């Protein structure tokens with residue numbers, strides 16, 4: 072029997088599903104979220120809970136944090152500002168601090184120190200000029216389509232007020248690549264390595280890829296990395312609590328099989344078990360690609376649109392490593408309460424990217440390592456440690472997936488061993504999730520961080536596709552709200568928040 | 580080593596080439612879809628007269644043909660085209676069009692339902708990439724079969740009699756239906772379809788039987804005034820009946836370079852084909868929006884004063900304001916009138932007072948004529964015999 076129990080069905084209880092749900096619920100609607108995952112994933116080692124996909128907060132949207140009142144729903148920060156260590160294999164680490172990582176402790180030449188201070192300030196300035204774009208629907212190119220001209224003028228004015236030289240520099244930065252910028256300004260390989268890693272984290276770009284600087288500016292506009300108390304799982308829990316407190320119903324273990332479409336209008340969803348649920352408004356907070364090709368299906372869409380979404384780029388290059396350690400590892404004295412970046416040079420980052428273009432595994436991957444258990448108890452049984460790492464780059468579609476996973480694990484552990492001799496002996500359990508595993512578990516197409524690559528040709532009004540950038544789909548009553556939409560991924564809630572605003576504006 | 584000689588014969592030859600070339604006394608060839616195609620065999624007036632008074636044979640082979648098979652064939656065609664292909668019964672044919680996402684026409688064509696899961700789509704332009712892209716998500720196979728089919732169009736009042744004389748009894752065949760006959764070592768499919776608006780049939784077989792078919796039909800039609808006709812005569816007939824041709828009367832969306840050149844079914848008077856209730860088809864949302872908002876252009880049949888063909892003429896409102904363009908025109912031999920098909924901006928259509936500016940070349944001097952234009956119903960010429968079943972004995 073079809074049931075009509077709510078005003079809005081949101082598909083997916085990720086950060087964006089929760090953000091869109093709460094905003095609509097606070098406007099007085101009855102919202103039901105359907106989430107495929109039954110409960111937490113089974114722990115990967117005795118005494119360890121399974122870590123969520125994300126391990127750090129890079130760009131939580133302040134509007135979402137305040138609008139969901141996350142602090143009163145349990146969110147506190149174990150590290151409100153997290154320093155970064157560029158880990159050296161000879162112990163000469165660099166410690167980068169401040170929200171823009173502009174301050175450096177460690178063996179760095181005075182020239183580089185000055186140059187990086189200037190460059191990081193400039194990048195941060197540029198990032199803050201671009202920041203307002205994140206909070207609005209992407210501007211549209213056509214005339215008379217209701218662009219927020221006032222907001223756009225403000226962005227333009229701010230950019231112009233930097234002065235002619237800086238404005239020109241901003242435009243140059245849009246189009247340039249990270250490698251060239253780093254080598255124009257800096258000489259220290261370790262510093263350049265850590266920065267090249269940060270710039271390309273979560274993208275399918277190497278530092279030398281054209282336009283690779285733009286996603287870096289976008290990352291910087293989110294503020295620096297932070298670690299919630301209890302880890303990212305606790306941040307997710309606070310979002311869920313807040314949603315439920317606002318009256319949102321979250322039904323887990325409910326996997327949506329397809330959208331119900333009648334007369335060109337979305338009228339509900341059908342769960343994998345066959346159960347039908349109806350609502351006048353359906354918001355999909357799973358990727359645009361899986362929404363349109365999977366839940367809606369090509370049969371209900373125009374051929375041209377189906378073509379474009381099929382060819383939307385969604386290749387994941389990041390793997391996630393989870394290690395259970397029997398004791399505390401030593402990264403040659405590096406502070407374990409920092410974010411440890413293992414990327415000896417910008418060349419290394421580029422070389423780690425090369426093989427994945429051909430579906431192969433790099434010999435020396437680069438990675439971002441975190442020890443949540445160094446910050447607080449609760450992540451691992453007493454005396455033991457949890458190590459999580461984002462390892463780049465991993466092929467998203469290798470010929471032999473199991474072999475690639477095994478090779479990737481071996482290569483990642485070898486890199487860890489090189490930077491933390493003896494760590495191999497501490498490992499009691501290891502889990503490596505390749506992009507295709509991530510796709511299977513969380514539904515991110517290609518395992519891509521942003522649910523559809525974030526690169527200049529898939530940003531702003533081109534995100535996820537031209538014609539779809541306003542969160543609205545051609546199917547009436549069906550809206551998009553995932554990281555695949557503007558402005559992209561991360562545990563930010565921004566696309567969800569923007570989508571809710573667009574829905575409200577449209578009066579739907 | 581391969582010898583590259585393709586450039587020596589840039590135009591393909593149809594399976595009927597041996598016969599069409601022999602009959603082509605004027606050596607008048609044109610390029611139709613990459614094939615050498617006869618424009619006028621001998622005499623345009625005689626060839627047109629055969630269409631309207633006796634029987635005419637036109638080589639259809641260059642027409643592009645696609646075969647669509649599989650369990651989802653009907654669903655696929657419903658999503659591709661605007662008409663309801665599921666409602667088309669096996670053994671029937673319908674005229675249809677298809678659009679891009681913006682609801683602009685890509686082509687028109689005839690759709691033949693050969694079996695429950697087996698269709699043939701005949702059209703003017705080539706579309707394989709679009710047809711294959713449209714197949715994503717459907718359990719169908721789509722392939723071009725232009726070269727695998729040999730087809731003739733037999734049109735005119737004595738065409739049914741010619742077929743009877745050839746041993747194919749088509750007296751019970753209704754318009755837009757097909758019938759299958761044994762022929763030689765193979766088969767002949769006859770559909771009561773055509774592009775002339777007259778009594779007529781199209782004959783479909785395999786290339787190996789092409790020349791036999793030609794000889795057989797001409798022998799049977801000898802005393803019935805049968806003659807081969809070229810594209811020029813066919814063009815006169817299609818104008819008289821008001822049929823459109825892609826790339827003559829509208830620029831297909833996938834080829835239009837200029838943003839404002841593509842036309843929708845509403846703008847070409849083809850919206851009657853759209854089945855709004857069948858579910859999704861490509862362009863549906865855009866066309867619904869256009870339906871609500873109104874269209875910029877209209878497509879009309881017009882009569883024009885005087886006896887000079889208005890080919891390419893610009894239409895004016897009140898002799899001053901540009902209002903549209905003639906896409907096809909002729910002095911109709913049947914109606915003894917100057918007729919034309921035209922794209923006209925809707926806002927001028929309502930006002931009337933339309934004029935055609937015709938440039939008539941008179942011994943290297945243009946005579947510029949401003950002739951009055953009257954919008955009339957299409958078809959301009961529609962004899963009852965085109966529909967009568969059984970067909971009249973002429």
Ligand SMILES: Cc1cc2nc3c(=O)[nH]c(=O)nc-3n(C[C@H](O)[C@H](O)[C@H](O)COP(=O)(O)OP(=O)(O)OC[C@H]3O[C@@H](n4cnc5c(N)ncnc54)[C@H](O)[C@@H]3O)c2cc1C
Pocket residue numbers: 082083084085086087088105106107108124125126127128129130273325326327328356357387389390391461509512513514515518519520521522552553554555559560561562563
């Ligand atoms: C290796 C890796 C590491 C990352 N690390 C970080 C990090 O440290 N910090 C950070 O900020 N970001 C990180 N990200 C990015 C971040 O995880 C995503 O951008 C973010 O989760 C996107 O949020 P979302 O709400 O749009 O989608 P998701 O979080 O993917 O939420 C979608 C939800 O929908 C559910 N779902 C899918 N299909 C269905 C269905 N058919 N029916 C019902 N439910 C369904 C899924 O189970 C999922 O819970 C990482 C990404 C990767 C690949």
